[in-house]
Amino acid sequence: MTEHSPDSPAQRYDAALADSIETTWQQRWKEAGTYHTPNPAGPLTDGPTNGPADLAERPKLFIMDMFPYPSGTGLHVGHPLGYISTDVYARFKRMTGFNVLHTMGYDAFGLPAEEHARATGEHPRANTEVNIANMSRQLARLGLGHDDRRSIATTDETYYRWTQWIFSQIFNAWFDESAGKARPISELESEFETGLRETHVGPPWSALDDAAKRTLINQYRLAYVSEAPVNWCPGLGTVLANEEVTADGLSDRGNFPVFRRPLKQWMMRITAYAERLLADLDLLDWTDSIKTMQRNWIGRSEGAHVDFRVPTAADDSGEVATIRVFTTRPDTLFGATYMVLAPEHPLVDNLTTSAWPEGTKPSWTDGAATPAAAVAAYRAQSSQMTDLDRQENKVKTGVFTGSYAVNPVNDASIPVFIADYVLMGYGTGAIMAVPGQDERDWEFAEVFDLDIVRTVEPPADFDGDAYTGAGRAINSGFLDGMEIDDAKRAMIDHLVEIGAGESTVTTKLRDWLFARQRYWGEPIPIVFDADGNARSIPDSELPVNLPDLIDWAPRELDEDSEPEPPLGRATDWTTVELDLGDGLRSYKRDLNTMPQWAGSCWYYMRYIDPISDDVIANPVSEKYWMGGDNPEEGGVDLYVGGVEHAVLHLLYSRFWHKVLFDLGHVSTPEPFKRLINQGYIQAYAFVDDRGIYVEASDVVEVEGQYEFEGKRVERQYGKMGKSLKNSVTPDDMYRDYGADTLRLYEMFMGPIDQDRPWETKSVVGSQRLLQRIWRNLIDEETGELTIADVAVPDDLNRMLHRTIDAVRNDMNELSFNTSIARITELNNELTKLDGPTPTVVADALVRMIAPLVPHVAEELWSRMGHVDSVVYAEFPTADPALLVDDHVEIPVQIKGKVRSRITIAADADEESTKAAALADPRIIELLDGAEIRKVIVIPGKLVNIVA
RNA sequence: GCGGACGUGGCGGAACUGGCAGACGCGCCAGGUUUAGGUCCUGGUGUCCGAAAGGGCUUGGGGGUUCGAGUCCCCCCGUCCGCACCA
Incomplete structure (x- = not known):
C-alpha cells in the first residue's frame, strides 16, 4: 500500500489513510452484519447487531443490479458504475426510513467457463468458483452495502434445483x-x-x-x-x-x-x-426506448387472414389447396394481382406443376424447363443464402410455381410465385401481393412484368410507384370511396360472410x-x-x-x-x-x-429467500419485498443494468414471472417495476500504424500528439475493455486514491444513464473534496476534531438547509452528480470560515456524505463520538423556515436583457416589486424617460420592463 | 428505410412546471506556502470590443410562438442506439 509522503501531515486524508479506514470499517460492518436485512417471515428475520429495532416494520425497498457473469479477467472501473449507484441510493433510503434489500449474485453457468475448460482441462465448476471468489473480493473492497447472506450463484445446487x-x-x-x-x-x-x-x-x-x-x-x-x-x-x-x-x-x-x-x-x-x-408494459416505470424495443420485438400487428383457393391443386389430405395469407391491408384485396410463398412453405410442392402453363412469361421460369426444376433450383439457391446475402441483394428474385390462385373477391386468376422476400417465419409464410400499395410488391411486379392495380387513390401530385398513404378506395367494387379504415372493416365483414377470411393479430415474436x-x-x-x-x-x-x-x-x-x-x-x-x-x-x-x-430469469426470488427448501421463496417475504399488496404497482423497486438486456433477459424474465403469477407462486404480474439503464464508461484507446491497439496506459502525449514507445499512435474512443486495451482497474484506484474517492468520482462524472469518458487525471478532484471535508473536521497534524459547539452564522445556517433540501431531493432522483456539487459548495463555505466548524454543520455534512463515501463518513462519525453506525443514522431534513430568505436579489430586465438588480422583501407583492424596479437609479438612467409599454413582474423572480 | 435517444465553454457536466445560461469539478492562468518540483492554499477563467465603466454575441443551423426560449412548435444538419424485404 501507498506510504505517507514523509513531509505530508500525519493525519492527511490520503490513499494510505483511506486504505486503513476502508479496510477497518469493512471488517467491522462484516462483524456486525450491518447490511443484514430482516425478512418479515421465514428465514433471515434477523437484522444487524445494534441496528434499529424497528427495521423489519419499516416500508420496504427492493433494489437490484443486473447480476454479472463472473468473468476470469476481473473488473475494470466501468463495471461497478451501476453497483455504486444502487449502493448510494440504497444507503440513502436506509437513512430515510426504509428497510432496504440489496445484494449481489452471480450468473455463473455459461459458455466462457466451458470454453476455459476446453482450453485448460480445468472443470468449469472449479474455474467458476475461483472467478466468483476473485470478483467478490474486488467488489467487497468498494464497500457495497450488500446483505451477503443472500448472495447466490445460479450454479449452486440449492439454486438450480428451483430453476428446474x-x-x-x-x-x-x-x-x-x-x-x-x-x-x-x-x-x-x-x-x-x-x-x-x-x-x-x-x-x-x-x-x-x-x-x-x-x-x-x-x-x-x-x-x-x-x-x-x-x-x-x-x-x-x-x-x-x-x-x-x-x-x-x-x-x-x-x-x-x-x-x-x-x-x-x-x-x-x-x-x-x-x-x-x-x-x-404500461404498468412499468421504464424508459420509452426500452419499452419501444420490447414492443418492436413482439411486433404485434392487426390484420386479416385471407384464404385463396387453387382449384387445380390438392393439399396433403386431398382437398383443394388453399393458401392462407396474412395482410394488414385487407382493403387492398382487389389489387392483389399475384401471390408469393416463401420458398420453404409446405404447400410449394403441391402447387408446383409438371409443365409451364399457357401464358407463362419467359422471365417467370428463370430459364428452367419445368416449374419443378425452377422451384428446386430456386429453393437450393435461397437456402444457401445467409440473411446478410439477402440484405445485400435487394433485387427481387423468384420463380413461378405453374399454379394460379383465385382472388376470393373478384374471382381473378392470379399466378403463384415463390420468392425469398417472403419469409417463412412471419405471418403465414405467404402473401397476397398488391403492387399498387406495397413497395416490395411493386418492385417484384416490375421485374416479373405483373399487373399493377391501384386500389387507393393517390393525391393528384403523387408521382411515385407504390402508394402507401391515406386515401379513398378505387377499383375496389363495393369499397370504392371508403377511407382505408372503413374499407378494412367492410372487407373483413365481407370475407367472414363468404367464408374466405377473418380478422387476426400476428406477432413477430416466436x-x-x-x-x-x-x-x-x-x-x-x-x-x-x-x-x-x-x-x-x-x-x-x-x-x-x-x-x-x-x-x-x-x-x-x-x-x-x-x-x-x-x-x-x-x-x-x-x-x-x-x-x-x-x-x-x-x-x-x-x-x-x-x-x-434461465438462471437470470428469476434470481430476485432467491434474493428474497435463498434458504427455504420447501418453497421457491417464503410467500410472506415474497409479498412484502415484491409489493404484492398492490400488485399493479408491484415488482422490484429499482433495477439497474445495461441496455444490452433490453430484449433478451427482460422479455424472458417477464414471461417466466407471468407464468409463476398465473400459477399463484408470485404476487405481482411484473417482476421489475422501475428500470434504469446505466451508461457505460468510455475511454481513449490508441492504435499504431498497423491498426493494432496498444496499451493505453503506456501512451504519452507529446505536443498535442500521442506516442507509444516513441512512435506516433492515433487516438480513438470507445467502451472500456480488454479488446481496446484501455482498461483501468479498480485495484489501481484503491491503491492510488481509495475506494471512497473512486465511488465519489464515478458518481460525480455525470447522470447515471449517460455514457461518460474516464479520465484518471480528474479523479484527483474527488479526492480533494474528501481531503477538504476531512480537513474541516479533523486537524491534519494531530488527528483531533476541529469542530465546536458554536453558534452557526445565519448565512451559513441558511446555506446548510438549502443544501440539505437540494441533496435530499437530488439523491431521491438518483442525481448524485448534483448532490455532490451541492455538498462541495457547502464544504467550500466551511473552508472559508474563521475558526472551528460548528458541530451541527459537521453533523449534517457527515450524514449527507455517508451514502456516497461510507467509509470516511463512518470514520468521521465515529470520531465525533457516535457508537452506532452512520448507516442507520437519519438523513438530515431541511427546516422549511430557513429555505426562504427575508430579502432576495432579483434581476430587472429591459426588453428581456438583464440591466440591473434590486433587493426586495422575499414576499413583496407585484406592485411594490414593480415600484422598486422603476425606482432603481440604473433603470431610470437607461430608460431615459422612454415610454413604458408594459411591466412584467414575477414576484420573487424578476421584473421585465418593455419600453 | 422505420423507430428511439441526444446535440450547452478546451473537457465532464448544471439550469424545478419557459424567468439571472455556464452551478460543481477537471484543465488552464496568476499569486501564496515550500530548498525546488509535486502536494496544499487563495483568486481568475464562455467569447468579442474596451484601459475601465460598460456593451455586443452565445446553448448544432434556420424560422416561429412569447414581455421573455437551452427549455415549447416547424424545417434542416450531425452523433449514438435498436430493428430491418415483418406483408
Whole structure:
C-alpha cells in the first residue's frame, strides 16, 4: 500500500489513510452484519447487531443490479458504475426510513467457463468458483452495502434445483386462451375427462390410450418439443434462440455463422403471452426506448387472414389447396394481382406443376424447363443464402410455381410465385401481393412484368410507384370511396360472410427455443418414456445434477452435422430408474441443458429467500419485498443494468414471472417495476500504424500528439475493455486514491444513464473534496476534531438547509452528480470560515456524505463520538423556515436583457416589486424617460420592463 | 428505410412546471506556502470590443410562438442506439 509522503501531515486524508479506514470499517460492518436485512417471515428475520429495532416494520425497498457473469479477467472501473449507484441510493433510503434489500449474485453457468475448460482441462465448476471468489473480493473492497447472506450463484445446487422446478411448472402448465392465463395441466386433463373440453381432432378422450393421451396433452404444454427450423450454430456446437442471432446471421456470442435447419427442440410458448407482455408494459416505470424495443420485438400487428383457393391443386389430405395469407391491408384485396410463398412453405410442392402453363412469361421460369426444376433450383439457391446475402441483394428474385390462385373477391386468376422476400417465419409464410400499395410488391411486379392495380387513390401530385398513404378506395367494387379504415372493416365483414377470411393479430415474436447442446448449464428435468413422451421428473427428485464428465467440450462440428449434447457421453447418466406413478421403470434422460437466460430469469426470488427448501421463496417475504399488496404497482423497486438486456433477459424474465403469477407462486404480474439503464464508461484507446491497439496506459502525449514507445499512435474512443486495451482497474484506484474517492468520482462524472469518458487525471478532484471535508473536521497534524459547539452564522445556517433540501431531493432522483456539487459548495463555505466548524454543520455534512463515501463518513462519525453506525443514522431534513430568505436579489430586465438588480422583501407583492424596479437609479438612467409599454413582474423572480 | 435517444465553454457536466445560461469539478492562468518540483492554499477563467465603466454575441443551423426560449412548435444538419424485404 501507498506510504505517507514523509513531509505530508500525519493525519492527511490520503490513499494510505483511506486504505486503513476502508479496510477497518469493512471488517467491522462484516462483524456486525450491518447490511443484514430482516425478512418479515421465514428465514433471515434477523437484522444487524445494534441496528434499529424497528427495521423489519419499516416500508420496504427492493433494489437490484443486473447480476454479472463472473468473468476470469476481473473488473475494470466501468463495471461497478451501476453497483455504486444502487449502493448510494440504497444507503440513502436506509437513512430515510426504509428497510432496504440489496445484494449481489452471480450468473455463473455459461459458455466462457466451458470454453476455459476446453482450453485448460480445468472443470468449469472449479474455474467458476475461483472467478466468483476473485470478483467478490474486488467488489467487497468498494464497500457495497450488500446483505451477503443472500448472495447466490445460479450454479449452486440449492439454486438450480428451483430453476428446474420452474421448468417443471412451465412444462406442467397450459395456456387457457379463454381465461388468458396459464393453468395447471391437471385441469386440462380433467376438462377432457369430464367432456368440458373436446379433443380438437380425432377420437374422443375416452377412446385414447395412455400414450395417446400424453401425446395430446403434450401439445398444450407451455414447454414443448417441436420439430421446427432452428438456428444451428456449429461454431458453438449448439442451437440458439432467435434473440441470440444477429441480423448478419451470426451468433450474438462469438460471431459464428448460424444456419437454419429443422430439428427437434424444446420450445417455450412465450407467444401465448405476447398480448400481456405488450399490455403490461404500461404498468412499468421504464424508459420509452426500452419499452419501444420490447414492443418492436413482439411486433404485434392487426390484420386479416385471407384464404385463396387453387382449384387445380390438392393439399396433403386431398382437398383443394388453399393458401392462407396474412395482410394488414385487407382493403387492398382487389389489387392483389399475384401471390408469393416463401420458398420453404409446405404447400410449394403441391402447387408446383409438371409443365409451364399457357401464358407463362419467359422471365417467370428463370430459364428452367419445368416449374419443378425452377422451384428446386430456386429453393437450393435461397437456402444457401445467409440473411446478410439477402440484405445485400435487394433485387427481387423468384420463380413461378405453374399454379394460379383465385382472388376470393373478384374471382381473378392470379399466378403463384415463390420468392425469398417472403419469409417463412412471419405471418403465414405467404402473401397476397398488391403492387399498387406495397413497395416490395411493386418492385417484384416490375421485374416479373405483373399487373399493377391501384386500389387507393393517390393525391393528384403523387408521382411515385407504390402508394402507401391515406386515401379513398378505387377499383375496389363495393369499397370504392371508403377511407382505408372503413374499407378494412367492410372487407373483413365481407370475407367472414363468404367464408374466405377473418380478422387476426400476428406477432413477430416466436416461441423461445430453450434447449442448448452444451455441458455447463442446468440439465432439463425431463425423461422420456418408452413411447417417446416427455415426462417431468418429480419435484422430490430435484435437482437433476450434471454428470461428472471428463470430455465436456462440444466436438468439432460443421454445418451438416447434428447437434450432439455432451451429456450424451455420460452413458451411466443417460438412463434412469424412476417411479412416475406406474411403478419403477427405466427412462431416458433429456440430454439438453438450459440457456444461460434461465438462471437470470428469476434470481430476485432467491434474493428474497435463498434458504427455504420447501418453497421457491417464503410467500410472506415474497409479498412484502415484491409489493404484492398492490400488485399493479408491484415488482422490484429499482433495477439497474445495461441496455444490452433490453430484449433478451427482460422479455424472458417477464414471461417466466407471468407464468409463476398465473400459477399463484408470485404476487405481482411484473417482476421489475422501475428500470434504469446505466451508461457505460468510455475511454481513449490508441492504435499504431498497423491498426493494432496498444496499451493505453503506456501512451504519452507529446505536443498535442500521442506516442507509444516513441512512435506516433492515433487516438480513438470507445467502451472500456480488454479488446481496446484501455482498461483501468479498480485495484489501481484503491491503491492510488481509495475506494471512497473512486465511488465519489464515478458518481460525480455525470447522470447515471449517460455514457461518460474516464479520465484518471480528474479523479484527483474527488479526492480533494474528501481531503477538504476531512480537513474541516479533523486537524491534519494531530488527528483531533476541529469542530465546536458554536453558534452557526445565519448565512451559513441558511446555506446548510438549502443544501440539505437540494441533496435530499437530488439523491431521491438518483442525481448524485448534483448532490455532490451541492455538498462541495457547502464544504467550500466551511473552508472559508474563521475558526472551528460548528458541530451541527459537521453533523449534517457527515450524514449527507455517508451514502456516497461510507467509509470516511463512518470514520468521521465515529470520531465525533457516535457508537452506532452512520448507516442507520437519519438523513438530515431541511427546516422549511430557513429555505426562504427575508430579502432576495432579483434581476430587472429591459426588453428581456438583464440591466440591473434590486433587493426586495422575499414576499413583496407585484406592485411594490414593480415600484422598486422603476425606482432603481440604473433603470431610470437607461430608460431615459422612454415610454413604458408594459411591466412584467414575477414576484420573487424578476421584473421585465418593455419600453 | 422505420423507430428511439441526444446535440450547452478546451473537457465532464448544471439550469424545478419557459424567468439571472455556464452551478460543481477537471484543465488552464496568476499569486501564496515550500530548498525546488509535486502536494496544499487563495483568486481568475464562455467569447468579442474596451484601459475601465460598460456593451455586443452565445446553448448544432434556420424560422416561429412569447414581455421573455437551452427549455415549447416547424424545417434542416450531425452523433449514438435498436430493428430491418415483418406483408
